[in-house]
């Protein structure tokens with residue numbers, strides 16, 4: 221039997237799962253959208269990330285920072301089962317979404333990816349019109365009623381409506397990079413996700429477009445949980461409530477390099493009073 225994620229009981233999560241030892245557990249079970257316990261990911265025989273346990277807040281923006289190759293994107297992809305699509309990728313440990321085992325055999329990965337949207341570093345609009353990009357998800361879900369309204373609302377929430385309302389039938393590929401990124405966010409929002417995962421969404425954008433995306437994230441907060449991977453520490457400090465710092469541990473003898481969670485805390489604390497010297501080294505630019 222396939223359990224639809226519609227049956228997920230929003231806001232109520234499994235209790236008594238050893239949360240005391242988990243960074244961020246102070247959130248309490250009903251306020252977290254994801255609970256990760258000892259999550260590890262490997263590609264073939266090579267481990268990429270190990271031993272990650274943390275709670276991600278339902279009404280928060282969570283930033284993931286760390287040097288290149290430490291496993292930020294890999295970890296992010298665990299949150300909507302995108303690693304399932306990568307040949308050889310193996311995820312172990314437990315990832316709970318509102319208390320449901322995200323990797324349980326009864327969970328439908330397609331429904332997971334509807335509820336948990338993803339925006340990538342490089343905007344990836346489909347080679348279709350602006351309208352058809354945003355209408356794509358609702359159409360697949362058979363939600364053809366009031367499609368014009370759905371498209372307009374999604375574009376408004378993504379702060380793009382005013383710029384595109386007179387050219388909805390034009391190709392999305394003719395938009396600027398920043399507009400394309402907001403279009404991709406609108407496309408995700410059109411299927412009413414509960415979570416938005418963003419992997420370096422601003423790294424190809426100028427400061428003005430970046431500021432617009434950051435404003436947009438602040439507007440979405442409360443409705444949609446956001447997890448953002450960023451190399452921009454000012455951005456993490458500006459937009460997020462909590463920050464996770466990952467780093468790659470290198471074992472020269474074994475020739476392996478494995479990403480680990482070093483510190484996870486309220487953003488303000490992590491950036492002003494980090495408790496681990498590796499975090500301090502990274503945020504002050506001495507390492508990474």
Ligand SMILES: Nc1ncnc2c1ncn2[C@@H]1O[C@H](COP(=O)(O)OP(=O)(O)OP(=O)(O)O)[C@@H](O)[C@H]1O
Pocket residue numbers: 263268286287288289290291292293294295306477479
């Ligand atoms: N599809 C893949 N197949 C094999 N190995 C992979 C794959 N994706 C990532 N890896 C490996 O997993 C490790 C972590 O990579 P990941 O892309 O998650 O890092 P990252 O922190 O997002 O880096 P960056 O900041 O450069 O984006 C790296 O050693 C990388 O080579």
Ligand SMILES: [Mg+2]
Pocket residue numbers: 292293294419
């Ligand atoms: Mg990455």
